[in-house]
Amino acid sequence: MTADVWLPFRADEIPGLPDGLSYRLWDGGPDYPADPADCAFYVVPYMKGAATAVRPLAAMTGVRVVQTLSAGIDHVQQGLDSLPRGVRLCNARGVHEASTAELTLALILASLRGIPSFVAGQEKEEWRSGFYPALAGRSVLIVGYGSIGAAIEDRLAPFECARVARVARSWRTTARGPVHPLTELPALLPEADVVVLSTPLTEQTKGLAGAEFLGRMKDGALLVNVARGPVVDTKALLAELESGRLRAALDVTDPEPLPAGHPLWHAPNVLISPHVGGSTSAFLPRAKALLARQLTKYAAGEELDNVVLTIA
Numbered sequence: 001m002t003a004d005v006w007l008p009f010r011a012d013e014i015p016g017l018p019d020g021l022s023y024r025l026w027d028g029g030p031d032y033p034a035d036p037a038d039c040a041f042y043v044v045p046y047m048k049g050a051a052t053a054v055r056p057l058a059a060m061t062g063v064r065v066v067q068t069l070s071a072g073i074d075h076v077q078q079g080l081d082s083l084p085r086g087v088r089l090c091n092a093r094g095v096h097e098a099s100t101a102e103l104t105l106a107l108i109l110a111s112l113r114g115i116p117s118f119v120a121g122q123e124k125e126e127w128r129s130g131f132y133p134a135l136a137g138r139s140v141l142i143v144g145y146g147s148i149g150a151a152i153e154d155r156l157a158p159f160e161c162a163r164v165a166r167v168a169r170s171w172r173t174t175a176r177g178p179v180h181p182l183t184e185l186p187a188l189l190p191e192a193d194v195v196v197l198s199t200p201l202t203e204q205t206k207g208l209a210g211a212e213f214l215g216r217m218k219d220g221a222l223l224v225n226v227a228r229g230p231v232v233d234t235k236a237l238l239a240e241l242e243s244g245r246l247r248a249a250l251d252v253t254d255p256e257p258l259p260a261g262h263p264l265w266h267a268p269n270v271l272i273s274p275h276v277g278g279s280t281s282a283f284l285p286r287a288k289a290l291l292a293r294q295l296t297k298y299a300a301g302e303e304l305d306n307v308v309l310t311i312a
Helices: 050-054 077-082 095-114 115-123 147-159 182-191 211-216 234-243 281-301
Strands: 004-007 020-025 039-043 065-067 086-088 139-142 162-169 172-174 178-180 194-197 224-227 247-250 270-272 306-308
Touching: 039 281, 065 281, 095 115, 095 147, 095 194, 095 224, 095 247, 095 270, 095 306, 139 147, 139 182, 147 162, 162 182, 178 182, 182 211, 211 234, 234 247
Parallel strands: 004 020, 004 039, 039 065, 065 086, 139 162, 139 194, 162 178, 194 224, 224 247, 247 270
Antiparallel strands: 086 306, 172 178
16 A cells, blocks of 8 residues: 655645655645545644644554654644654754744844834834944853754854853753753853743743743843743743843743733833744745655655654
């Protein structure tokens, strides 16, 4: 029997797909394109929410690979218990680094240089001149130093930062310098002018930026979240924003989407973008290239890239 592959894009729009597989189009609609039990390779629809992502998993009794198109895998986590033993879960490492790093720099620069105030001033025909903070000479702390964190630092390099510090789960060295373990985070926070969250959402990182974390940040520091909303304790952040002690730039929030009337919308010194770190013109070409590579390897019986978990 030919193995079914469920794709969120038309197969004829993905250059380089191997022959010998049966491609089915499913982008999260109410009707499945075929019997889920016949699906061997499932590409999770992008940005359609956790409920959609996991909906067919319990019926995919023959699935061998689950491929996300996001860097994080938290949206499929709740469906993993239903998968057969040996299923490989792969993420989209290499797809979102450029776009997310671009947005991170945009949020930092816009927040420091007062761009939201200028936009508001333009609407009111007010000339809001003055002195504003620069990124040059500032200390930046990147919490979550995977491929996205490294891409962020690459783009920080020309901006003459005084220091870039890096934090991940465990200590290691890189060409740019040491990566500190999470255990050293409390000592690093008071030194940073800008703290960037680019960590995956796990049990360890959920609520990481809570009252204690935020309380260690220096007065006037900027928190930038391009990770996941629940990495930050929203209530604790609101308290710091409303006191005027901290600033924030958030591409992700908790809850998300942020509902109308939520106090975060109008909190002082906060810039919010609607989870668009990876949603750019760079996404489709990179996503399609990843799928072509992965499916070519799968058809040839080769080791896949980006395997983050194998169901035991």
